[in-house]
Amino acid sequence: MTMSRFACLLAACLGMGATAPASARSLDEILRAGELRVGVNPTLPPRALFNEKNEIDGFEPELAKAVADKLGVKLTLVQVGSPDRIPFVVADKVDLVMGAMSRTSERAKVIDFTAPIHSENYGIVTTDAKPFTKLADLNSESVTLIQVRGTTAIPFIQKNLPKAKLVLLDNYNDRDRALAQGRGDASFDGIDAVAYRLKIFPAIKWKVVATPEYGVTYSSFGVAKGNHGLRDWLNIALYELHTAGTVEAIWEKWFLKPMDTKVPVTPYF
Amino acid sequence: MASLLEEAPRFFSYYNLIFLGQAFAYTALLSLVGCGLGFLIGFVLAVLRNDRIVGFAPLRWFATVYVEIFRRIPFLVKLMVVFFAFQLAGFDASMFAVAATTVALSASAFSAENIRAGLESVHKNQWDAAETMNMGGLTALRRVILPQSWAIIIPPSMTYSVGLVKSTSIASQIGVLELTYAAKILNQKGFSAAICFGTILILYFLLCYPMNLFASHLERRLAPSRHR
Amino acid sequence: MAYTLQYGQVTPYLGYLAGGAWLALQLAAIAFVIGWVIGLVCASVLEYGPRPLRWLVKAYVIFFLNTPLLVQIFFLYFALPDWGIVLGSYQAVLLGMAINAGAYLTEIQRAGFRSIRKAEVEAAETLGFSRIQIIRYVVLPHIAKVLFPPLSNQYIILTMTTSIAAIFGVEELTGRTYNINAQTFRSFEIFSIAALYYIALTLVASAALYAVGRYFFRIKGRVF
Numbered sequence: 001m002t003m004s005r006f007a008c009l010l011a012a013c014l015g016m017g018a019t020a021p022a023s024a025r026s027l028d029e030i031l032r033a034g035e036l037r038v039g040v041n042p043t044l045p046p047r048a049l050f051n052e053k054n055e056i057d058g059f060e061p062e063l064a065k066a067v068a069d070k071l072g073v074k075l076t077l078v079q080v081g082s083p084d085r086i087p088f089v090v091a092d093k094v095d096l097v098m099g100a101m102s103r104t105s106e107r108a109k110v111i112d113f114t115a116p117i118h119s120e121n122y123g124i125v126t127t128d129a130k131p132f133t134k135l136a137d138l139n140s141e142s143v144t145l146i147q148v149r150g151t152t153a154i155p156f157i158q159k160n161l162p163k164a165k166l167v168l169l170d171n172y173n174d175r176d177r178a179l180a181q182g183r184g185d186a187s188f189d190g191i192d193a194v195a196y197r198l199k200i201f202p203a204i205k206w207k208v209v210a211t212p213e214y215g216v217t218y219s220s221f222g223v224a225k226g227n228h229g230l231r232d233w234l235n236i237a238l239y240e241l242h243t244a245g246t247v248e249a250i251w252e253k254w255f256l257k258p259m260d261t262k263v264p265v266t267p268y269f
Numbered sequence: 270m271a272s273l274l275e276e277a278p279r280f281f282s283y284y285n286l287i288f289l290g291q292a293f294a295y296t297a298l299l300s301l302v303g304c305g306l307g308f309l310i311g312f313v314l315a316v317l318r319n320d321r322i323v324g325f326a327p328l329r330w331f332a333t334v335y336v337e338i339f340r341r342i343p344f345l346v347k348l349m350v351v352f353f354a355f356q357l358a359g360f361d362a363s364m365f366a367v368a369a370t371t372v373a374l375s376a377s378a379f380s381a382e383n384i385r386a387g388l389e390s391v392h393k394n395q396w397d398a399a400e401t402m403n404m405g406g407l408t409a410l411r412r413v414i415l416p417q418s419w420a421i422i423i424p425p426s427m428t429y430s431v432g433l434v435k436s437t438s439i440a441s442q443i444g445v446l447e448l449t450y451a452a453k454i455l456n457q458k459g460f461s462a463a464i465c466f467g468t469i470l471i472l473y474f475l476l477c478y479p480m481n482l483f484a485s486h487l488e489r490r491l492a493p494s495r496h497r
Numbered sequence: 498m499a500y501t502l503q504y505g506q507v508t509p510y511l512g513y514l515a516g517g518a519w520l521a522l523q524l525a526a527i528a529f530v531i532g533w534v535i536g537l538v539c540a541s542v543l544e545y546g547p548r549p550l551r552w553l554v555k556a557y558v559i560f561f562l563n564t565p566l567l568v569q570i571f572f573l574y575f576a577l578p579d580w581g582i583v584l585g586s587y588q589a590v591l592l593g594m595a596i597n598a599g600a601y602l603t604e605i606q607r608a609g610f611r612s613i614r615k616a617e618v619e620a621a622e623t624l625g626f627s628r629i630q631i632i633r634y635v636v637l638p639h640i641a642k643v644l645f646p647p648l649s650n651q652y653i654i655l656t657m658t659t660s661i662a663a664i665f666g667v668e669e670l671t672g673r674t675y676n677i678n679a680q681t682f683r684s685f686e687i688f689s690i691a692a693l694y695y696i697a698l699t700l701v702a703s704a705a706l707y708a709v710g711r712y713f714f715r716i717k718g719r720v721f
Binding site: 340345347349354357437449470477481 | 502559560562563564565566567568569571572575576579657658659660661663664671674684685688689691692695696699700721
């Protein structure tokens with residue numbers, strides 16, 4: 001390899017290529033480029049994951065493929081992390097971002113959201129031996145909750161379950177393993193993914209208690225603020241994918257169960 | 270032990286080996302880019318700190334403060350500061366760039382100190398001698414001082430680079446697909462923690478041990494040639 | 498995007514962070530003491546022990562010097578339970594740091610042993626020094642002079658290393674920083690303050706160790 005080629009490679013690695021001011025690609029530009037760039041986070045199985053061949057796969061990539069097919073363009077998956085997924089769309093490195101994008105009014109100040117893709121349901125993950133049946137059961141000094149740092153459940157727990165002891169780990173994988181190893185009694189968080197995630201601990205008798213009292217949130221595609229052409233098209237595409245049963249089918253394939261709360265589909269946006 | 274042997278064939282599948290190989294290369298590239306860049310910055314800082322070359326005191330102070338700051342922040346905290354600083358600056362930087370910058374900052378602070386010590390190991394009479402021969406500061410550095418100080422500079426730099434290779438494991442925190450991150454992903458797929466982390470411990474060893482051996486080899490070979 | 502730094506929003510947490518800094522210092526101190534003992538034993542084995550034991554210690558030192566602490570702790574924390582050993586977050590981090598420091602401190606203390614000069618001890622014997630006097634006046638000052646600076650450096654490096662504990666849920670300085678970040682979203686502000694805490698911690702430690710070295714061992718060189 002010559003020095004200049006090596007320098008090019010380095011520049012590419014360091015992301016010093018295009019640093020032009022970011023302006024989101026419109027629907028027209030995406031069609032012209034023949035490519036839809038979608039950000040997914042492969043550390044959140046089964047939403048997105050590395051499959052047998054260590055390629056990115058999962059619910060979101062498959063849905064993104066269905067969307068790209070409707071648009072008639074090639075799909076390019078871009079790996080994003082939890083903290084940087086919104087900057088990715090703001091900086092126009094992806095056209096739309098997934099990665100468990102819960103719609104919140106806070107986030108909607110920075111990016112635009114489409115209609116919901118799926119619901120997000122919450123509950124208690126624990127083992128068969130534990131007696132917990134509702135959230136209030138966790139509010140006791142003898143309960144150790146294992147949670148993931150920086151998630152929305154934590155302020156809720158600190159406010160509503162102040163007596164429980166908290167252990168904060170770095171990610172969901174570490175949380176699952178810590179629960180499996182008996183380092184705590186339970187975890188309160190999203191429960192959609194657990195059927196898939198906890199498969200890797202066949203020896204443990206898991207128990208998942210839904211807590212509808214906490215409420216339901218919805219997850220959408222995120223697009224750059226003001227990119228309404230793309231957002232409106234995505235809404236129509238999503239309507240078609242919902243009514244054709246495609247979203248639910250892909251969901252059940254990856255999450256191994258029907259969506260706990262159905263997304264109401266309406267032809268109006 | 271038996272369960273490890275049982276899962277080994279599944280773990281060392283063709284695709285996982287490629288995955289680990291790529292992660293290994295990424296760790297190596299991250300270390301190389303970070304340390305290389307850091308060494309260059311460190312060299313400039315060391316020159317700035319040398320009053321034989323740079324007569325401007327504030328520049329020397331800047332170099333000293335820079336070194337004192339960046340060698341005293343833990344890698345993880347530095348990584349997060351760099352990550353958020355890039356975000357604030359609206360810099361369109363990849364996670365690799367964030368991690369490489371963090372490695373470079375760490376390496377530069379150490380190298381500056383280390384190169385300074387190397388330059389100071391050459392007796393000051395030699396600077397005077399070079400001056401009498403009408404050499405400027407930089408010429409004296411290049412033709413008189415540096416050839417004699419490499420022996421002092423290189424071995425500890427190598428040893429420190431090994432430390433930074435190990436530190437790159439912390440870059441897994443922001444999702445750089447290096448060895449530790451790869452192990453976490455394989456662990457998430459259900460392979461035991463023992464085989465995932467055990468394997469990458471060996472891979473890190475294969476990267477670091479030769480570097481350390483080379484460093485002590487250089488130290489032994491270069492040491493006698495010191496003239497004081 | 499215009500973003501104004503707002504350090505005001507994180508100042509209420511400075512005390513909480515200071516508590517974390519205190520925990521970090523404790524963690525470093527305990528790990529250092531255990532590592533120091535490990536190092537002393539291993540260095541003695543390397544110098545005076547039987548051959549198979551020496552090989553074992555050598556393998557330990559070489560392995561731990563050439564693999565990352567973070568992965569070592571991952572192994573202790575997540576892999577050991579497969580063999581029935583469940584270490585808590587704090588224990589796993591402490592053990593990992595101590596074993597890791599032990600490897601470095603073995604190397605350092607072996608150099609200390611090597612620095613004792615036979616001739617000096619013999620000279621002292623000729624002068625009629627007792628064994629205790631030889632240790633007190635000849636061996637110890639020598640070893641101390643050789644060992645004090647690298648041991649001090651190692652202690653300061655350990656102080657910085659404690660930040661890894663955050664990844665395992667220990668609420669020390671970095672762990673608390675993550676918590677505040679999750680509450681305030683003032684990420685740059687709070688992490689830069691954490692960085693300042695570490696700079697202050699290690700500067701104070703450097704100054705204190707310098708003073709100790711200067712007063713007790715007449716070492717003039719700076720620490721870290």
